[in-house]
Amino acid sequence: MTLEENIKSAIRDVPDFPKPGIMFKDITPIFGNQTLCNEIVDGFVSVIGHKPDAIIGIESRGFLFGLLLANKLNVPFILVRKSGKLPYKTISYEYDLEYGTAKIEMHVDSLKKGWNVLIHDDLLATGGTAAAAANLVEQQGAKVSGFTFVVGLEFLNGKDKLIKHSNNITCLAQY
Numbered sequence: 001m002t003l004e005e006n007i008k009s010a011i012r013d014v015p016d017f018p019k020p021g022i023m024f025k026d027i028t029p030i031f032g033n034q035t036l037c038n039e040i041v042d043g044f045v046s047v048i049g050h051k052p053d054a055i056i057g058i059e060s061r062g063f064l065f066g067l068l069l070a071n072k073l074n075v076p077f078i079l080v081r082k083s084g085k086l087p088y089k090t091i092s093y094e095y096d097l098e099y100g101t102a103k104i105e106m107h108v109d110s111l112k113k114g115w116n117v118l119i120h121d122d123l124l125a126t127g128g129t130a131a132a133a134a135n136l137v138e139q140q141g142a143k144v145s146g147f148t149f150v151v152g153l154e155f156l157n158g159k160d161k162l163i164k165h166s167n168n169i170t171c172l173a174q175y
Contacts, residue, residue: 003043004172006149010036016046026150044102044120051073051131054118054142055070055117055119056117058104058119058120058154061122065148078107078111079107082103082105093105094132101133105136111137115147119144119164121147122149126156147162149170151173152174
């Protein structure tokens with residue numbers, strides 16, 4: 001089986017979560033298979049085409065493979081969290097959701113100007129959170145070198161929001 005097929009066979013569909021009509025793609029069963037976890041990290045390494053200066057993981061599932069990928073590449077791992085969760089001075093970015101707004105933050109000293117930064121999350125849906133993370137990177141004078149996701153929901157067109165930051169967008173499994 002291909003990596004995409006292995007990922008899809010491990011993902012659990014949860015109907016009507018978090019609300020009726022939604023088919024939630026639960027990646028947590030992947031973490032019971034260390035061989036697949038290693039294949040996912042190696043899959044990202046093989047397609048990103050460059051070594052970034054740092055990797056950002058978006059709260060919270062973006063921390064899981066983001067940290068593994070940063071360790072594999074021997075680069076710093078930086079957290080992007082929901083507002084109010086980081087203990088030191090932060091910069092923030094507020095963005096629109098379907099019903100309201102959200103705000104994410106990162107520490108003010110996380111990135112250096114000119115760094116090439118890879119942004120990682122578990123799933124690309126509408127692209128709003130990843131685009132907000134890209135804006136944080138750019139606020140600090142760094143560049144977005146790409147985005148990586150375990151899963152992409154193509155029908156939600158999330159790549160459309162990311163392309164202005166980088167056209168290097170990888171989803172290992174597509175729905």
